[in-house]
Amino acid sequence: MGPEDRLPPGQYVPRGWPVLHYGPVPKFRPERWDLRVYGATEAGREYQWTWPEVEAMPRAKVTADFHCVTKFTVPDVGWEGILTATLVRLAPPAGEATHVMVWAEYGYSANLRMTDFLAETTLLATHRDGEPLAPDHGAPLRMVVPHLYAWKSVKWVRAIEYLTVDRRGFWEERGYHNVADPWREQRYSYQEDDLPA
Ligand SMILES: Nc1nc2c(c(=O)[nH]1)N[C@H]1C(S)=C(S)[C@@H](COP(=O)(O)O)O[C@H]1N2
Ligand SMILES: [Mo]
Numbered sequence: 001m002g003p004e005d006r007l008p009p010g011q012y013v014p015r016g017w018p019v020l021h022y023g024p025v026p027k028f029r030p031e032r033w034d035l036r037v038y039g040a041t042e043a044g045r046e047y048q049w050t051w052p053e054v055e056a057m058p059r060a061k062v063t064a065d066f067h068c069v070t071k072f073t074v075p076d077v078g079w080e081g082i083l084t085a086t087l088v089r090l091a092p093p094a095g096e097a098t099h100v101m102v103w104a105e106y107g108y109s110a111n112l113r114m115t116d117f118l119a120e121t122t123l124l125a126t127h128r129d130g131e132p133l134a135p136d137h138g139a140p141l142r143m144v145v146p147h148l149y150a151w152k153s154v155k156w157v158r159a160i161e162y163l164t165v166d167r168r169g170f171w172e173e174r175g176y177h178n179v180a181d182p183w184r185e186q187r188y189s190y191q192e193d194d195l196p197a
Pocket of ligand 2: 020068069070150151
């Protein structure tokens with residue numbers, strides 16, 4: 001089955017790989033960078049790793065299509081990085097944690113249901129198609145949630161916050177859908193009134 005035959009409703013395959021984000025591209029300074037996991041952790045404490053520690057974590061590859069709500073779908077993207085399954089083994093969430101907030105540089109954020117965060121194909125990527133991520137595509141570390149619209153695939157990730165109550169992220173507060181399933185065309189927040197999630 002070719003990429004054109006497996007597009008979610010309303011999507012098309014663009015030429016190349018568009019770059020899309022709000023605001024400037026942050027500069028990566030390894031000595032000032034860390035990755036934190038905080039909020040509702042099982043141990044009740046916060047976790048923090050340096051860039052070399054993140055680079056040393058167990059790695060995996062995922063190939064998936066990438067769906068932006070502005071309607072382009074980039075087919076067959078080969079991601080490599082750290083599976084969220086690995087991250088939650090290192091930093092287990094409390095039993096009550098139902099959602100996560102993914103935080104980026106400059107305060108961008110996106111919320112995910114724990115089930116979406118823990119999906120088999122969700123990862124924190126460092127590489128795309130065998131190359132380190134370019135700065136404008138989220139280097140050094142980006143979230144990739146292939147089964148949801150790509151505003152949930154947060155670039156320049158700095159923290160994961162485990163939540164016991166859902167909270168809306170940057171675009172979810174600005175009119176975009178809380179869940180963002182492209183197969184159900186969950187684009188806008190007003191659609192949340194239509195049907196039970
Ligand atoms: N930090 C951050 N991550 C972000 C965004 C952003 O504005 N800031 N935009 C999102 C949107 S809407 C899309 S479509 C994808 C685009 O990823 P790309 O530029 O690698 O194609 O990044 C997502 N991640
Ligand atoms: Mo997007």
